Amino acid sequence: MTGRCFLATFRPLIQTPGGRHAAARFGLPGFIDGSCRREPDFESPFPSISATCRAGNFAPRLGVGDRVAYLTVKGKYQQDSKAGWRFVAVLRVLERLSSHDEAASWYRHNGLALPSNCIVEGNEPKALEFTNGNPPAAVRDRVSATTDPVGAIKLWDSIYRRRVRKWPVFLVCEAELLELSAPVRVEKSDILAIFSTIPGTLTPPEISCAQVDSLLRIAPTRAA
Secondary structure (H helix, E strand, O other), rough: OOOOEEEEOOOHHHOHHHHHHHHHHOOOOOOOOOOOOOOOOOOOOEEEOOOOHHHHHHHHOOOOOOEEEEEEEOOOOOOOOOOOEEEEEEEEEEEEEEHHHHHHHHHHHHHOOOOOOOOOOOOOOOOHHHHHOOOOOOHHOOOOOOOOOHHHHHHHHHHHHHHHHHHOOOOEEEEEOOOOOOOOOEOHHHHHHOOOOOOEEEEEOOOHHHHHHHHHHHHHHHHO
């Protein structure tokens, strides 16, 4: 099914010192999401998107066949000498499910572990040491992650739980592109050539699928 296309950014685990420590200590891919509920969750054989991060601004807009190109937020990663983006994934929506319970049933029926962003009983958030170590300001203002890591994760997770109660949609995806260790660099010149401007991604914009294909053409031609 042919769908629409979107551009989104996320904060990878290795963006922060705490995340780099977690990646080295636990052998985690550097370019997974750094939160206690990976959003998106790239680690499943069928990656997933939920409303944990952007509430009603993104996941509820997606349908079967839609494609999402994921860049990191702008930054210096690995041996980068200047700030830019890394092109990590293109996900295509396979299933749009109306609740996280339905999503849990889908993954279990297919013999798969539940993605981190599937918030159901028994699927706990990641412990602080597996995250970027940098909870949102709403958590930091109330709990010290350094002195009370368990409390910080509990509060961090409660924010996500409130969101999914209001926006319970869950998207099961397949990956057209997924590179979690050394994704290709995307320079400002690439972004301007494709989009004519630097797109805002706080609310992921709908873009043309030709623009996604232009991003995909970068990947085979440039080493990370």
